[in-house]
Amino acid sequence: MQILTDPRxxxxxxxxxxxxxxxxVLVPTMGYYHSGHESLISYARSVGDKVVVSLFVNPTQFGPxxxxxxxxxxxxxxxxxxxxxxxxILFTPQPADMFPAGHAxxxxxxxxxxxxxGVSRPTHFRGVCTVVMKLFQLAMPRTAVFGQKDWQQLAxxxxxxxxxxxxxxxxxxxxxREQDGLAMSSRNIYLSTEERAQAPxxxxxxxxxRALVQGGxxxxxxxxxxxxxxxxxxxxxxxxxxxxxxxxETLEPLARITDAALCAVAFRLGKARLIDNMLLAGE
Ligand code: PAF
Numbered sequence: 286m287q288i289l290t291d292p293r294x295x296x297x298x299x300x301x302x303x304x305x306x307x308x309x310v311l312v313p314t315m316g317y318y319h320s321g322h323e324s325l326i327s328y329a330r331s332v333g334d335k336v337v338v339s340l341f342v343n344p345t346q347f348g349p350x351x352x353x354x355x356x357x358x359x360x361x362x363x364x365x366x367x368x369x370x371x372x373x374i375l376f377t378p379q380p381a382d383m384f385p386a387g388h389a390x391x392x393x394x395x396x397x398x399x400x401x402x403g404v405s406r407p408t409h410f411r412g413v414c415t416v417v418m419k420l421f422q423l424a425m426p427r428t429a430v431f432g433q434k435d436w437q438q439l440a441x442x443x444x445x446x447x448x449x450x451x452x453x454x455x456x457x458x459x460x461x462r463e464q465d466g467l468a469m470s471s472r473n474i475y476l477s478t479e480e481r482a483q484a485p486x487x488x489x490x491x492x493x494x495r496a497l498v499q500g501g502x503x504x505x506x507x508x509x510x511x512x513x514x515x516x517x518x519x520x521x522x523x524x525x526x527x528x529x530x531x532x533x534e535t536l537e538p539l540a541r542i543t544d545a546a547l548c549a550v551a552f553r554l555g556k557a558r559l560i561d562n563m564l565l566a567g568e
Contacts, residue, residue: 286368288375292383295376296423299337303425307334311426311453313417316340317357317471318366321461325430328458330371337424338372344380346412352556357471376424383419391415394448397441397536401549402560405526413438414445421451433457434468436549436562440536460561462488468561475557479522484554486519491563494530494548498565505530505539505546508565512548526551526558533564542566 289295302309310333312325329336340363347353360377367375391411397403398410421429431439439457446455461469466488467481476484494512502508509528516523530539533547545567551560 286364286372286375288364288377290376290378290382292378292419292423295337295374296425298374299335299424299426302335308428309333309335309337309424309426310428310430311420311424312336312338312372312430313420314338314340315342315356315471316363317359317474318363319461319469319471321432321434321469323366323370324461325432325458326367326370326372328456329428329430332428333426335374336372337374337376337426338367339376339378339420339424340367341376341378341383341416343383343412343416345384345415346409348406348408351406352472352475357474376420383416392418392445392449394441394444397437397444400536400538401437401527401529401531402551403437405551410438410441414441417442418445418449418451421446421453426453428454428456430456430458432460434460434470434560434562436533436547437536440534466492468559470557470559472557472559475555477555480555480557483520483522484559486516487523487550487552487559487561488563490515490519491548491550491561495563495565498542498546503542505542508542508548516552520552520554523552523554523559526553530565533567 310329312329342356392414393411443455446453465485467485490512493515494508497508497511528550530548533545539546546565548565549562
């Protein structure tokens, strides 16, 4: 595995691969790998000829007062895991390589970015879209792989790629969970012992919502209220950021649950802001 820091070197390598007809798969990450990241990289290995993993803690997707400086980093361990899971290139640019002075171009998908996480993080998805589009231009992948834990991010990137005719297949891969159900996240290390003990109940509350729907409840407000009641009792250390039942593609709020419905949630638990989601209906 090669470690590259220079965007132009990455682009030249990937241009050569493309000219040779190689299928490049890109896995964009911010590092501090857990089994969720490993599953994305090994999936990329299984479908592509060449695997590029980017590791970049993108400053433009953090708002003022968010955890940019504290975001966990461990390049040596990440490089070993990326290699063990089959990466050909680990791309680790510096912020000034990706956003040199004078950078002035931004990509936004306001209709999907103004809801859910976008309400409390109004500039987050602009930063995500812009960096992901830059990575697409550098690595020129035929496939790009993202985790479904950030469902909204995945929906936005899919829409961006479609709207801008980017020739990339955006693939979402299932959430990887700890044995007790907590969705894996680099930010789980912020949790205290007590908070960590309650955190799996985020997932259990979502499963309760799904069971309510499977039991015949179709009123989204009633399902949300059932989950909220569960979380009030079983997640008392957390503050709700949002609990929303939406259409999985358009992210529009649903009043009735019919063929496709996603429940997406965000909670603040101590220093961590944790997100999770589950399809309540549809696949
Ligand atoms: O999901 C992430 O880790 C980041 O938002 C991404 C896609 C790597 C862009 O910085």
